[in-house]
Structure formats: C-alpha cells, structure tokens
Amino acid sequence: MRFFSDNAAPVAQPVLDAMIAANTLDTAYDGDRWSQSLDARFSEVFETNVRVLWVPTGTAANCLALAALCPPDGGVICHAHAHINVDEAGAPEFYTHGAKLMLADGPGAKLTPHAIETLAGAIRNDVHQVQPRAISITNATEYGLVYTPAEVTAIGDVARARGLGLHMDGARFANAVAHLGCAPADVTWRAGVDALSFGCVKNGGMNAEALVFFKTELADMALRRRKRAGLLHSKGRYLAAQLLAMLEDDLWLKNARAANAGARLLANAACARLVHPVEANEVFLKVTADEAARLRGLGFDFYDWGVGEARLVVSWDQAEADIAPLATAIAAL
Amino acid sequence: MRFFSDNAAPVAQPVLDAMIAANTLDTAYDGDRWSQSLDARFSEVFETNVRVLWVPTGTAANCLALAALCPPDGGVICHAHAHINVDEAGAPEFYTHGAKLMLADGPGAKLTPHAIETLAGAIRNDVHQVQPRAISITNATEYGLVYTPAEVTAIGDVARARGLGLHMDGARFANAVAHLGCAPADVTWRAGVDALSFGCVKNGGMNAEALVFFKTELADMALRRRKRAGLLHSKGRYLAAQLLAMLEDDLWLKNARAANAGARLLANAACARLVHPVEANEVFLKVTADEAARLRGLGFDFYDWGVGEARLVVSWDQAEADIAPLATAIAAL
Amino acid sequence: MRFFSDNAAPVAQPVLDAMIAANTLDTAYDGDRWSQSLDARFSEVFETNVRVLWVPTGTAANCLALAALCPPDGGVICHAHAHINVDEAGAPEFYTHGAKLMLADGPGAKLTPHAIETLAGAIRNDVHQVQPRAISITNATEYGLVYTPAEVTAIGDVARARGLGLHMDGARFANAVAHLGCAPADVTWRAGVDALSFGCVKNGGMNAEALVFFKTELADMALRRRKRAGLLHSKGRYLAAQLLAMLEDDLWLKNARAANAGARLLANAACARLVHPVEANEVFLKVTADEAARLRGLGFDFYDWGVGEARLVVSWDQAEADIAPLATAIAAL
Amino acid sequence: MRFFSDNAAPVAQPVLDAMIAANTLDTAYDGDRWSQSLDARFSEVFETNVRVLWVPTGTAANCLALAALCPPDGGVICHAHAHINVDEAGAPEFYTHGAKLMLADGPGAKLTPHAIETLAGAIRNDVHQVQPRAISITNATEYGLVYTPAEVTAIGDVARARGLGLHMDGARFANAVAHLGCAPADVTWRAGVDALSFGCVKNGGMNAEALVFFKTELADMALRRRKRAGLLHSKGRYLAAQLLAMLEDDLWLKNARAANAGARLLANAACARLVHPVEANEVFLKVTADEAARLRGLGFDFYDWGVGEARLVVSWDQAEADIAPLATAIAAL
Structure with a gap:
C-alpha cells in the first residue's frame, strides 16, 4: 500500500x-x-x-x-x-x-x-x-x-x-x-x-x-x-x-478533504511521533529504522525523511479502509 | 471542414x-x-x-x-x-x-x-x-x-x-x-x-x-x-x-499514410496550382483571394500562406469522403 | 604601415x-x-x-x-x-x-x-x-x-x-x-x-x-x-x-576629423575603385588579388574584404605624410 | 587615512x-x-x-x-x-x-x-x-x-x-x-x-x-x-x-609582503580585539560604535563589519609610517 x-x-x-x-x-x-x-x-x-x-x-x-x-x-x-x-x-x-x-x-x-x-x-x-x-x-x-x-x-x-x-x-x-x-x-x-x-x-x-x-x-x-x-x-x-x-x-476540495482526513487518521494514531502538526495530507513521523522496516514488512510503502523520520502521504483516492491498517500498525509499533 | x-x-x-x-x-x-x-x-x-x-x-x-x-x-x-x-x-x-x-x-x-x-x-x-x-x-x-x-x-x-x-x-x-x-x-x-x-x-x-x-x-x-x-x-x-x-x-504509420493519401487526393485535383510537390500531408496552393473566399464559403477552413497562397493540411482522422468535396471544389475553381 | x-x-x-x-x-x-x-x-x-x-x-x-x-x-x-x-x-x-x-x-x-x-x-x-x-x-x-x-x-x-x-x-x-x-x-x-x-x-x-x-x-x-x-x-x-x-x-572630434581626412585622401586617389562612399575613416576598394599583393609588397597592411575587395582604415594618429604614399600607390595601380 | x-x-x-x-x-x-x-x-x-x-x-x-x-x-x-x-x-x-x-x-x-x-x-x-x-x-x-x-x-x-x-x-x-x-x-x-x-x-x-x-x-x-x-x-x-x-x-610578492606587514603591525596592536587570525592584509577588530567613532575622528577610514566589528585593509602602497598612527590609536582605545 x-x-x-x-x-x-x-x-x-x-x-x-x-x-x-x-x-x-x-x-x-x-x-x-x-x-x-x-x-x-x-x-x-x-x-x-x-x-x-x-x-x-x-x-x-x-x-x-x-x-x-x-x-x-x-x-x-x-x-x-x-x-x-x-x-x-x-x-x-x-x-x-x-x-x-x-x-x-x-x-x-x-x-x-x-x-x-x-x-x-x-x-x-x-x-x-x-x-x-x-x-x-x-x-x-x-x-x-x-x-x-x-x-x-x-x-x-x-x-x-x-x-x-x-x-x-x-x-x-x-x-x-x-x-x-x-x-x-x-x-x-x-x-x-x-x-x-x-x-x-x-x-x-x-x-x-x-x-x-x-x-x-x-x-x-x-x-x-x-x-x-x-x-x-x-x-x-x-x-x-x-x-x-x-x-x-x-471536486478539488472534495479530493483534498479526503486526503486530509486520511492523514488525520494516521496522525491520530501517531500523536507522540509527529514531527510536525498534521494540517494537510502529509504525516512526518519519528520512527527508528527498525520500526520503518516493520511497517514496510507489512506492505506499507513510504519514504524515509532524513535519519529517524518517515514521510507518509495520503492521496485523494485512498479510502479510510485503505488507511486504517497503517494507522493500526503505527499505533502498534 | x-x-x-x-x-x-x-x-x-x-x-x-x-x-x-x-x-x-x-x-x-x-x-x-x-x-x-x-x-x-x-x-x-x-x-x-x-x-x-x-x-x-x-x-x-x-x-x-x-x-x-x-x-x-x-x-x-x-x-x-x-x-x-x-x-x-x-x-x-x-x-x-x-x-x-x-x-x-x-x-x-x-x-x-x-x-x-x-x-x-x-x-x-x-x-x-x-x-x-x-x-x-x-x-x-x-x-x-x-x-x-x-x-x-x-x-x-x-x-x-x-x-x-x-x-x-x-x-x-x-x-x-x-x-x-x-x-x-x-x-x-x-x-x-x-x-x-x-x-x-x-x-x-x-x-x-x-x-x-x-x-x-x-x-x-x-x-x-x-x-x-x-x-x-x-x-x-x-x-x-x-x-x-x-x-x-x-499505428503511427497507418495514421500518417491516411493523412498523406488525403493530401494526395487534393494534390491530384490541384496539379497546376501546387507551390511545392506534395509528399506528406500538406498541400500548398496558388489561389487568388477570391478563390480562397469561395472555398471558405463552401465551409472549408485553411490558412492563407503569404499572398496568393493557401495551406491545406490533412489530418490522420479525415476520411476520403471528408476530403473529396474539397478536391472537387478546388478542381472546379 | x-x-x-x-x-x-x-x-x-x-x-x-x-x-x-x-x-x-x-x-x-x-x-x-x-x-x-x-x-x-x-x-x-x-x-x-x-x-x-x-x-x-x-x-x-x-x-x-x-x-x-x-x-x-x-x-x-x-x-x-x-x-x-x-x-x-x-x-x-x-x-x-x-x-x-x-x-x-x-x-x-x-x-x-x-x-x-x-x-x-x-x-x-x-x-x-x-x-x-x-x-x-x-x-x-x-x-x-x-x-x-x-x-x-x-x-x-x-x-x-x-x-x-x-x-x-x-x-x-x-x-x-x-x-x-x-x-x-x-x-x-x-x-x-x-x-x-x-x-x-x-x-x-x-x-x-x-x-x-x-x-x-x-x-x-x-x-x-x-x-x-x-x-x-x-x-x-x-x-x-x-x-x-x-x-x-x-579631442574626440579632432581625432575623428583627422582620421576622416586621411580616408578622404585615399578615397580621392581611388575614386573608380570605391565600393562605398567614403564618409568616415574607412575605405573599401575593389582590388584584384594581384593589386592587393602589390600594395602589401610596398609595406601597406590591410584586410581583404571578401573576394576582390580590401578594407583600409585610417586611425586618428596617422599623419597625412603617412597616408600619402598609400594614396599614391593606389593611384598608380 | x-x-x-x-x-x-x-x-x-x-x-x-x-x-x-x-x-x-x-x-x-x-x-x-x-x-x-x-x-x-x-x-x-x-x-x-x-x-x-x-x-x-x-x-x-x-x-x-x-x-x-x-x-x-x-x-x-x-x-x-x-x-x-x-x-x-x-x-x-x-x-x-x-x-x-x-x-x-x-x-x-x-x-x-x-x-x-x-x-x-x-x-x-x-x-x-x-x-x-x-x-x-x-x-x-x-x-x-x-x-x-x-x-x-x-x-x-x-x-x-x-x-x-x-x-x-x-x-x-x-x-x-x-x-x-x-x-x-x-x-x-x-x-x-x-x-x-x-x-x-x-x-x-x-x-x-x-x-x-x-x-x-x-x-x-x-x-x-x-x-x-x-x-x-x-x-x-x-x-x-x-x-x-x-x-x-x-613585484606582486613585494607589494603583497608590504601590505601583509602593515596588517601585522595593526594586529600586534590589537591582539585582544582580533576576530580572525591576521594572515594576509586584512584585520577584523572587535570595536564598539564609540571606539569606531573615535578612530574615525582621528582621520582613519574603514568599514564597519556587522555590529561591533570593523574591517581594516592595508594596501600595497601604505608605508609603515602611515600605519603606525592607527596601530597606536587602536592600542590606546
């Protein structure tokens, strides 16, 4: 994903x-x-x-x-x-x-x-x-x-x-x-x-x-x-x-709202890890290399952002059902 | 047209x-x-x-x-x-x-x-x-x-x-x-x-x-x-x-052949008027302003090319049936 | 020269x-x-x-x-x-x-x-x-x-x-x-x-x-x-x-007048050969390759200008005595 | 100066x-x-x-x-x-x-x-x-x-x-x-x-x-x-x-040595004030605005360099006799 x-x-x-x-x-x-x-x-x-x-x-x-x-x-x-x-x-x-x-x-x-x-x-x-x-x-x-x-x-x-x-x-x-x-x-x-x-x-x-x-x-x-x-x-x-x-x-606002909401979902699961407040559709997390590897092992695809950080971006087309598993996985780290 | x-x-x-x-x-x-x-x-x-x-x-x-x-x-x-x-x-x-x-x-x-x-x-x-x-x-x-x-x-x-x-x-x-x-x-x-x-x-x-x-x-x-x-x-x-x-x-050659063939149709109808040999899909004609106006009056759309010349370009999607009327009109000038 | x-x-x-x-x-x-x-x-x-x-x-x-x-x-x-x-x-x-x-x-x-x-x-x-x-x-x-x-x-x-x-x-x-x-x-x-x-x-x-x-x-x-x-x-x-x-x-006008006058001297000696009217300090002459060689043989230095032409430029510091020999040589061609 | x-x-x-x-x-x-x-x-x-x-x-x-x-x-x-x-x-x-x-x-x-x-x-x-x-x-x-x-x-x-x-x-x-x-x-x-x-x-x-x-x-x-x-x-x-x-x-080295020596003179007078080691012909000093004004009042011309700093540059042509008064003035601040 x-x-x-x-x-x-x-x-x-x-x-x-x-x-x-x-x-x-x-x-x-x-x-x-x-x-x-x-x-x-x-x-x-x-x-x-x-x-x-x-x-x-x-x-x-x-x-x-x-x-x-x-x-x-x-x-x-x-x-x-x-x-x-x-x-x-x-x-x-x-x-x-x-x-x-x-x-x-x-x-x-x-x-x-x-x-x-x-x-x-x-x-x-x-x-x-x-x-x-x-x-x-x-x-x-x-x-x-x-x-x-x-x-x-x-x-x-x-x-x-x-x-x-x-x-x-x-x-x-x-x-x-x-x-x-x-x-x-x-x-x-x-x-x-x-x-x-x-x-x-x-x-x-x-x-x-x-x-x-x-x-x-x-x-x-x-x-x-x-x-x-x-x-x-x-x-x-x-x-x-x-x-x-x-x-x-x-449509532009609908799509953006959907993406923002998805990022909110992730942010809520990752409060303590947030590098920046989540206001749009991007979520920057503090994660160790090991944690990042674990998330990737579950099939989640994202960029490392410098050392000890990861960037997650939610797109307009990702449904809550697509995002929830990642939120769960982050919370479970 | x-x-x-x-x-x-x-x-x-x-x-x-x-x-x-x-x-x-x-x-x-x-x-x-x-x-x-x-x-x-x-x-x-x-x-x-x-x-x-x-x-x-x-x-x-x-x-x-x-x-x-x-x-x-x-x-x-x-x-x-x-x-x-x-x-x-x-x-x-x-x-x-x-x-x-x-x-x-x-x-x-x-x-x-x-x-x-x-x-x-x-x-x-x-x-x-x-x-x-x-x-x-x-x-x-x-x-x-x-x-x-x-x-x-x-x-x-x-x-x-x-x-x-x-x-x-x-x-x-x-x-x-x-x-x-x-x-x-x-x-x-x-x-x-x-x-x-x-x-x-x-x-x-x-x-x-x-x-x-x-x-x-x-x-x-x-x-x-x-x-x-x-x-x-x-x-x-x-x-x-x-x-x-x-x-x-x-497809690229098929489309091009179609366009070239259309231009050939026009060229055949306009031999005496050709400014350049017609080898691809463009036809340059000698036409007076009056002749150009007549063609346009019949619904044909094209560019003037300097004084006394017109440029006709045939596109890949134009069927012979679309082009024939223009050929006829040119021949009849 | x-x-x-x-x-x-x-x-x-x-x-x-x-x-x-x-x-x-x-x-x-x-x-x-x-x-x-x-x-x-x-x-x-x-x-x-x-x-x-x-x-x-x-x-x-x-x-x-x-x-x-x-x-x-x-x-x-x-x-x-x-x-x-x-x-x-x-x-x-x-x-x-x-x-x-x-x-x-x-x-x-x-x-x-x-x-x-x-x-x-x-x-x-x-x-x-x-x-x-x-x-x-x-x-x-x-x-x-x-x-x-x-x-x-x-x-x-x-x-x-x-x-x-x-x-x-x-x-x-x-x-x-x-x-x-x-x-x-x-x-x-x-x-x-x-x-x-x-x-x-x-x-x-x-x-x-x-x-x-x-x-x-x-x-x-x-x-x-x-x-x-x-x-x-x-x-x-x-x-x-x-x-x-x-x-x-x-000084700018004095120098320019001197150069122009020198060019005039040459122009007067070369009327029939002038490619352009001489109004400033440049003289363009029709000369054959042979004639150009002869002038150079006399010690005059200048550029060929295309085929059959030469460009002579007079500088602000060239006295009439410096220019007269070239004028004479041109007239004598 | x-x-x-x-x-x-x-x-x-x-x-x-x-x-x-x-x-x-x-x-x-x-x-x-x-x-x-x-x-x-x-x-x-x-x-x-x-x-x-x-x-x-x-x-x-x-x-x-x-x-x-x-x-x-x-x-x-x-x-x-x-x-x-x-x-x-x-x-x-x-x-x-x-x-x-x-x-x-x-x-x-x-x-x-x-x-x-x-x-x-x-x-x-x-x-x-x-x-x-x-x-x-x-x-x-x-x-x-x-x-x-x-x-x-x-x-x-x-x-x-x-x-x-x-x-x-x-x-x-x-x-x-x-x-x-x-x-x-x-x-x-x-x-x-x-x-x-x-x-x-x-x-x-x-x-x-x-x-x-x-x-x-x-x-x-x-x-x-x-x-x-x-x-x-x-x-x-x-x-x-x-x-x-x-x-x-x-000559390039002679001139440079002279300028460097002049800067050295100033540096020696201003050890405690130096912002950078003095190796060439520039001297950067810590001076208050008041001190800078005093030096200028004595006829010395130089640039302020940010707040609380001054830049003094010695040129190739400045004799020791020209520089000594500034050295003295700095030492006396």
Whole structure:
C-alpha cells in the first residue's frame, strides 16, 4: 500500500471523463472553448478577475510565476526547504535567467515576516549585492503545514512594504484550503499574493496545473514565456478540461478533504511521533529504522525523511479502509 | 471542414485507450513500467540502441535536442523557414542559453549540403564569430517535402566532416517515413542523425512526443535538462502510454499514410496550382483571394500562406469522403 | 604601415596623461570624482540630461544597451552586417538572455525605415513568433557610411510608432559627427535614439567606452547588469578619466576629423575603385588579388574584404605624410 | 587615512610605466607581443604549462572560470561568505547560465573537506536535485585567512574523488603566497586547483587580472566566452603589460609582503580585539560604535563589519609610517 507520495495516484474519473469529452475537434493551442473559459471560471472561484494559464507541471507553474515576478538580476526569498530550491533541478534559475534563491529558515518550512525582514534587511542596497524582488511561499508547505490568511497577509504586507512580488506554490493548495475552510481568495490575493501555482496533479489531475495571476498584467508576458519554454501544447483543451473538471462541483476540495482526513487518521494514531502538526495530507513521523522496516514488512510503502523520520502521504483516492491498517500498525509499533 | 492544421485533430482511440489503461497506480516521473519500456521499444523500431525521453511538445523535444548538441556560444544551422526559427518563440535560444540560429535557404524549406557548406565556410574560425556546432533539419519540412535517406546522408556527411551534431525535427516524421517507405533507421541514424524529435501529437497523440537519442551519451544530460525545464511530469506514464500506443501495430504509420493519401487526393485535383510537390500531408496552393473566399464559403477552413497562397493540411482522422468535396471544389475553381 | 584597423592604434597623449593624473587615491568603483562627473559632462555635450556608464569595450556597451531595451523573449532588428550580429560572438544573445537578432539588409550596412517595416510587418503578433522590441543601428556603419539626422529620425519614427527601443552603436560615432558637422544631439536623442554606445577606443582611448542613456530611466538597471557582467572595475577612475579627456577641448572630434581626412585622401586617389562612399575613416576598394599583393609588397597592411575587395582604415594618429604614399600607390595601380 | 579597502589604491609605478611603454602600435585583441607572452611567463611562475587570459576584473575572472567548470544545470560549492556569493551581483549565475551556488559554512570563510562532504553527501543523485560540479575557494579568504598547501590539497582530494572542478579565487592570492612563503604551484595545481583567478588590481594593478588555467584544455572555451561577455579588449596589450609588470622582479610578492606587514603591525596592536587570525592584509577588530567613532575622528577610514566589528585593509602602497598612527590609536582605545 502506497504512502510515498500523492504524485503518482490515478486520475480522478471526472477528470478523465472530461478529457474524453474533449476528444473532438477544436482550435489549437489555447484557442479552444475549454481554455478560453478558464479565466472566467477561476475568477468565480477566486471572487476577482484573474488570468489563468494551464501548464503541465508544478515546476513549470512555479517558474513561470517567478520569471514574471523577478528579473534575472534579482532574488527570490524562499524557505531553504522549498520545493523550488530543493527539488526543481535549478528550474527557477533557468526560467528567471539566473535569479538567486535567497534562503530563509523557519519551522515546518514556513517563512515568517521576521525571517524575511532579517534576510532582506541584511542586504546592502548597492549594485554588488543581488536585491530581492520576490517572495515565494508554499501552501501547504513541504511539511504539510498550512499558512492561515493572517499569516499570508503578514507576509504580503512585508512584500508590499519592500516592493516585492509574492508567489504561492500551491501544489497542495487544495489541501490547504480544505484545512482552512476559508475562501480561496482569503489566503491568496486578499492576503497579497500576486501569482498562485494552483495544483491539480497531486489531487486527481493527470498533467495540468493552473498558473493563476491575480496581478493580471503579468499574464501576457507569461503567455509568451510559456510558449518559449516549450510548454504550449497544441491540444491545450485536454489540459483545460482537467482544470475545469477539478473545479466542477468542488471536486478539488472534495479530493483534498479526503486526503486530509486520511492523514488525520494516521496522525491520530501517531500523536507522540509527529514531527510536525498534521494540517494537510502529509504525516512526518519519528520512527527508528527498525520500526520503518516493520511497517514496510507489512506492505506499507513510504519514504524515509532524513535519519529517524518517515514521510507518509495520503492521496485523494485512498479510502479510510485503505488507511486504517497503517494507522493500526503505527499505533502498534 | 478543417484543413488548417493537423495539430488540433482528436486523439486516436487506441492512444486514448492506452491512457485510460494506464490510469492505475505506478511509480512517479519516469519510473513507471510504460516509461521504462520506451528505450527498448524504440530501439526495436530503429534497429539500434536508442535512449528515449517523453516530452509534452515538439518545441520541447527540438530544444532539448539542440541544447544537447550545441553549447551557449555555438550556432545551429537551419533553414530560415524552420519551425525552430519561425514558430518557437525563441525557445531554441532559451534552451541553449543563447546559441544563434544560422539561417540558410533552399527550396521547400530543405537544406542542402551546398547551402550548409556555403554558410559554414564563410565563418571565420576566431573568437569573434559564433561557430556552428549543430545542424537541424525538418523531415517532412514545413512545406511538406521529404528528405530521402540519400539527402540526409549527404547532410550527415557534412556534419561529420565539420564536427557538427545533426538534429532532425520530426514533428511529421511519420508522414516522411510513410512517404519514403524506408526503414526509420535509414533516414535517421544510418544517415548521420544524432537526435530525433519523433512527433506524435499531430499524428493522433494527445500531448506526448518522443525525443530519441541515437547518440545515446547525450541522454543523461537531457534528462537533467528536461526536469530543469519543468517538463518532467510526475505522472509520466500517461505520456509513455501514448507513445507506446502509437508504435503498437504501426499505428503511427497507418495514421500518417491516411493523412498523406488525403493530401494526395487534393494534390491530384490541384496539379497546376501546387507551390511545392506534395509528399506528406500538406498541400500548398496558388489561389487568388477570391478563390480562397469561395472555398471558405463552401465551409472549408485553411490558412492563407503569404499572398496568393493557401495551406491545406490533412489530418490522420479525415476520411476520403471528408476530403473529396474539397478536391472537387478546388478542381472546379 | 598599418591600415588594417583603427582598433589597435596607440592611446592619445591627453588620454594617457589624464589616466596618469588619476593615479592617486579615490573611492572605488564609480564613486570617484571622475566617474561622478560623467553624467554632467556628457549632458553638456548632448544638450540634455543623460546618464552615462563607462565600460571597457564596445561589445559591452552595445550589449548592456540591448539588454536594457529588449527582454529575453524579444527581438532586436539590425542589419545583417551589423557588428552585433557578425563580430560579437553571441554577446547580444548572452546579455539579453536569448533575444533574437532579426536581420535586415540595405546598402552599406544601413537600415532603412522600409526594410524595418517590411521585416516587422511580416511578424505575426502571437505567442509563437518572437516580437521585435528594439532596433539597433550603427553610425558610422560597418562600411563607413553615416546616417544623417534625417535618416535617424525616420528610423526613430518607426521605432516610436511600433513601440520599439532604438540603440545606436557608435563605435565610430565621433567619425560620424565629424562628417556631419551637426550637434551630437541632432543625430541621437533628437532623432529618437534611446541609448548610444559612444566609442572612444578606436578614436584614441585605451579601454573605456561610454554607454549613454538618453532614456535615463534605463540606467539603474544597466548599472546592476554592468556589475553582474563583471564589468564594474574597482578602479573606475581610470576609465572615467579617459572619457573626460576625450571630451576635453573636443579631442574626440579632432581625432575623428583627422582620421576622416586621411580616408578622404585615399578615397580621392581611388575614386573608380570605391565600393562605398567614403564618409568616415574607412575605405573599401575593389582590388584584384594581384593589386592587393602589390600594395602589401610596398609595406601597406590591410584586410581583404571578401573576394576582390580590401578594407583600409585610417586611425586618428596617422599623419597625412603617412597616408600619402598609400594614396599614391593606389593611384598608380 | 584610508583603510577601507585595497581596491582603490593607486597603480604601482612599474605597472604604469609598463602601460606607457606599451603605448605603441601592435596587433589588436590578444595578438600583441605582451599578450602572447603571458602563457610562457606564468608557466615559469607556476612551474607548469598554463594557459592565461587577461580580464579586467576579478568578478570576470571568477565567473569565466566557473562557467568553464560547471554546466548550467550544475552547482558550485562555496562558502556562504564567498565573494562570488555575496558581492558579485549574481555574476556567477549569469556566466554559468543559472548554476546554483551551494553554500557551506566554516570559520573565517574557509571551506573544509568535511563541510564539502556533508553538503555534497546530502544531495540525492537524481534529476530533481542540482548536482555539484565544482568547488570554489578563496585564498586569502574574505576574512584574510590563508589556506595552506595541505588544506588546499585536502579539498582537492575531495574534488577529485567526487569528480568536481576546483577553482581558486585569488583576488588576494599574492597576499596568501607572501604569507605562506611557498611556491605558487604548491597551493594551486599541485594541490588540485584547476583554475585560478590571479588578482592584480588590489595589489597595484589598474584593471587587469589573470585567469590561469592549470587544466589547460578549458582555455579555448574560456577564450570564446571572454569575447562573448564583452571582455575582449581591442587593445589588450595594456592589460597584458600590467600582468607582466607585476611578475617582473616579483613585484606582486613585494607589494603583497608590504601590505601583509602593515596588517601585522595593526594586529600586534590589537591582539585582544582580533576576530580572525591576521594572515594576509586584512584585520577584523572587535570595536564598539564609540571606539569606531573615535578612530574615525582621528582621520582613519574603514568599514564597519556587522555590529561591533570593523574591517581594516592595508594596501600595497601604505608605508609603515602611515600605519603606525592607527596601530597606536587602536592600542590606546
């Protein structure tokens, strides 16, 4: 039974059905009726006028956003454990043409206004030092923690005060919103976010993520860069259809709630072992190598996370019945 | 009735079925069994040991190939009308970090050894001038002409003699091979090609192209660059499945033959008007604005191509019955 | 006797003296009093408020200017024979992060409004094609022709109408102004030029060129990029001193007039052989290989320029007595 | 009296004299006799066959070296306080096309084999994480500490074992060698260094640094990149002459010894206040704001270095008589 990641789960049936339904003729690239309806549909969800681009991966969404917010000679403040720094193979540097990631720390991979201020405040404003131009935060974070609207707003305030753009990597944005129970707007543009990588693939999509610009004037440049990066599919309707299907009847929130609930189940069985609070669909446990081996011996599949820790991720499609045995096994360690 | 491009046609049913069949759990990225079988499957088709990467677009395939063959300070010799120069929004420059496209001419968007030699021979070998490092040709070309094995071999010989890499943009490679009736190997590695963009999307795929390295030592770097470009899907099996389905029972050749035959139908009806010989699935006609308007009035959809010309493209899924009315209409102009 | 280029001539004594005079202590980088006075001094020369950066080479000046005027996904329209295209080793692509040089033709390496309009007009305004964002012209051109104020104004009008920036490569700007006898302003900002590479090295400098921004808001970004390109000397005063010395008592114009006059001497002796009108300090002659050999046999050093042509360049320091023998020899061929 | 940096000091008279002596005609770029003799002259100094390029700044030397050692998708391990990370405005990222600086810590800005191993060992060897490809160390370091031959050799061994290139930023290489009293070879290529930025500007030069390749096969690519970066002066002889003058009669070591001795004077007066051992020409002191103000009140000019610290740098041209008053003042605090 897999708990190694949510990024390999199957595609949700409504998403697949929408793709099949799109298997007809329409205009190429993003001229089709599915792609053309994205702006309006996401504008409803976010209660403001947004511009939306489909892209095939979260890395692409993140990096197009960063390139729109940060010039080649600038810097992007992010957490040292941020996906853009650790697991994107230098894609931010590629897309931004060499901007520098400026690394801050904070528990649970969360940035704080203080950490940002400390980092930015130590940079001399001269031509010798790279100047920060943007901040990137991840919600939910790499460790499954969720920024609240108040927390994002506090960071958004720093961004505004310093003239920095604010990007949110929302590979697990649905899990964050499902946890918060707030309006998507509350934790994004109302809190100062300029661009959001709205994740779908981990949440039941196949190969479409949405890059959402709240600062809509950035979209035109991103459209050019999307093509220039080889990301403009000629049959874009199959990506747009995925995104629309995820929004239909709040499938994105339903799937995320299911995954979060599964993680909660595990967390409840493992309270004393939790490395981080469990707010989304990831559970980090303290386990010895022996304990980890025992769980694997029972057929549970997961990643070690450094020494003495394990990461368990619950996917949208895992039923309580699938998860309960692991919860039991953890409790029995 | 559409004749504007083959890039918006539906996905072939076997391809879609293969994607649906892949809708189960497997390892992420390219660790799944579909992705893992690509090298072997393509090695059979090409009768030699190849390395294969799925990518979502032809631009991505082309530009990863160019980045593998040409350093940032080098140049890529290509036809002035090549897709990489005209319609990829600077993606070659992006992926290669600023290599220069060096433009040659030739009828039907075909490069000749002579044109390459003339261009390369005029470059001083000093540090002031960009030195060519690769050649890129398109088969079938942007105007639907097909390089024969002998023609590619002649270019491959120039490439070897000058120490240049050789890339083939095969967005319509299937159409070329279907026209030639030769082994795929004959018009690629046996003729000196180092890397091939093997197109599927225009030929019944959804969003997967294959980047095939005959010079297999280039693949490792390309794997890193694929991730760095945000092209590494976490659910890569849906791309690999498309490619495998295209190869199954020679679907790729069947589809291409159908499209080529449709174009032949049109060409036969329009002999006196042909701008280029019709060898693949594209037909370029001399038509007046008035004639073009008349065809459109009858419901036929196509692009103008400069002044006094029109481009008609036949897709894999268009039956003879769909095409015959246009042939009749052209003949009746 | 050398006529191969003006780029190897000695440094003019007043320039060298100014450098020696600067050999005292001052603030590093461009904080010294020489560097700090550049804006004011050039503003006088150009009769408007300008921002000026010293850089060590003409390529650096050109490419920092292009990077300020053109984003990575844009294009720069220039003549196919422009130095930035032919002899800068891809530096424009490096500094702009991959912008595309868009090549137009025209006699004597001069761009015309018509050529620009034709080129730009053929580009579709969509995301598939690189959009022009700037124009670069060279005055005097690579073939020694000089754009008049009216000619630059006509190009400036096209630039404004199309929203393009306008850069002038003035490696031999002094020679152009000396020929025109106009105010420097007339052939630059009054004619629509946004940024000028003001050349000194070919005209008696050692290793300082001035990048002059008429569109002054571009300078701050260029200052950052200058440092980022490794061009910010820690002892910048030795570069600033060169530039100031060149402006002192119009040394730049005196030197240029001398070089132009020398070229005129040669031109008068070679009327029937001239490939281009001689307006600056370069003379292009039709000569057979045999004739070229004879001239070289007499001790004259110059470059062949294609087949059957030779290029003679007169430097600022060559006295009439040095040049007369060549004039005589040419007349005697 | 200035102690703020050695980068604004005047040019040593023999260097200036050599430049004046070069003020004659010769071939352009690096074809002149001065430039052409660099390889041989430096090969003598380093007791091995080297290739040498003049460049105008230390940043240029460092970044051309890094670009030769690290591909765009790779990483360079360096100290968090390294000049390339802190004070080069993103130039390493620019020249390498986006390689990532991987930051390690260590006292006095010195890297240790252990720190390198720890950092490199934590990187998964997959396509998701940037792989280290080079190490860069600074000798003397940003805090004036000197790596011994044994220390460099230990790092060189790690580099070899891991297949990483090794670069040494020697902006103050002369000060390091003067301190060590060893052969220049001992602390460079014999210890595993592939490329050295050999600093001159801080040590009495005007605007020439030497990029020395011990791994000589890297030089050809660097020659192309030098031109592509706008660093190829047309009158290169004035840079080569500086370098040759610095080597003549060991001027580089004499100047460095003088500066080191001056720093020693200060260190002796300030033992209890020293933040770092004083091995080269930099002295870092613990001083209160009040004490710093008092020193400045006496006419001494220097930088604060964080809170409660001051940096004093002695230049090659400062006589003992110039320095003694500061030593006295410090002792009297």
